[in-house]
Amino acid sequence: MPATKIHLVRHGEVHNPDRVLYGRLPGFGLSELGTRMAQASATAWKDAGIDVRAIVASPLQRTQESAAPWSAAYGLDVRIDERLIEPTNRYEGQPPGFTKRSVRRPSEWPWIANPMRPSWGEAYESIANRMLAAVTTAWESVDEGDVVLVSHQLPIWMVHRRLAGGAPLARPPGSAGATSRASRPSCGPPGTAAVRFTEVGYADPAAELRASATDEGAV
Numbered sequence: 001m002p003a004t005k006i007h008l009v010r011h012g013e014v015h016n017p018d019r020v021l022y023g024r025l026p027g028f029g030l031s032e033l034g035t036r037m038a039q040a041s042a043t044a045w046k047d048a049g050i051d052v053r054a055i056v057a058s059p060l061q062r063t064q065e066s067a068a069p070w071s072a073a074y075g076l077d078v079r080i081d082e083r084l085i086e087p088t089n090r091y092e093g094q095p096p097g098f099t100k101r102s103v104r105r106p107s108e109w110p111w112i113a114n115p116m117r118p119s120w121g122e123a124y125e126s127i128a129n130r131m132l133a134a135v136t137t138a139w140e141s142v143d144e145g146d147v148v149l150v151s152h153q154l155p156i157w158m159v160h161r162r163l164a165g166g167a168p169l170a171r172p173p174g175s176a177g178a179t180s181r182a183s184r185p186s187c188g189p190p191g192t193a194a195v196r197f198t199e200v201g202y203a204d205p206a207a208e209l210r211a212s213a214t215d216e217g218a219v
Contacts, residue, residue, distance in 0.1 A: 053145030
């Protein structure tokens with residue numbers, strides 16, 4: 001039989017002193033606080049006796065570093081799945097307020113033409129589709145136990161919205177219910193053909209650490 005549950009884990013806080021949108025830019029690893037967040041997340045799951053049989057992560061540095069405590073706790077190698085990566089974004093490297101600045105830059109008007117898509121990067125529908133494909137692959141990759149997928153805020157949020165059933169994908173990721181750093185929404189086994197998975201839980205073991213986080217560069 002396949003996996004029991006899939007746990008979607010957001011990476012910890014990133015070292016981002018200039019507070020730019022880092023997206024897929026190289027060189028953005030975890031801060032010291034982010035490392036502690038990742039450790040708290042893995043430790044909480046291990047101490048709870050959760051039977052994790054596989055760990056899969058986005059190829060970016062911050063997700064690989066966030067997956068490392070899980071790897072150490074469970075004695076498992078971290079697999080890479082490109083489908084878990086942060087979406088593309090034309091505003092990479094810019095500080096907060098980038099879409100407002102585009103109003104004053106005619107050359108960037110096409111970037112903000114359709115926020116519901118969004119026109120500045122990968123479409124929400126595309127993100128949701130690849131993430132659900134990665135979830136399905138993970139679910140089928142083990143004979144029993146759970147699988148941990150370490151990804152990013154917006155991709156995880158797209159899974160949540162898709163599983164909500166009819167919810168618009170374009171709801172801002174910073175709104176109520178968005179994933180916290182090193183948090184874990186969990187998906188249960190497939191249900192109907194129309195909705196393959198069901199969201200069955202949410203945990204935020206790094207909540208106390210998150211209160212002192214300063215990074216503002218997440219999508």
